[in-house]
Amino acid sequence: DGSDEANLTLSQARAETVRNYLIRRGVADGRLTAVGYGESKPVIPAETPEAHEANRRVELVITKRASK
Numbered sequence: 629d630g631s632d633e634a635n636l637t638l639s640q641a642r643a644e645t646v647r648n649y650l651i652r653r654g655v656a657d658g659r660l661t662a663v664g665y666g667e668s669k670p671v672i673p674a675e676t677p678e679a680h681e682a683n684r685r686v687e688l689v690i691t692k693r694a695s696k
Contacts, residue, residue: 629680632667640664646686 630638643662651657672679 636664636666636668638664639666642684643686646688 640662641664643664647657647660647662650660667683670679670683671685672682
């Protein structure tokens, strides 16, 4: 329920936390990018507690397959 700037900061920190977790588990850091979108890309565009909870998420997007 904070400002757009505060929510963007939290979103970026959440994404970086997941990225760091994956790096600690052996994924090469150069293969991962963390991007926080704040309130700009809600999965549920509503102002309810359930929507706020659903919008606190991290999505992983595979952009290309690693070469062997």
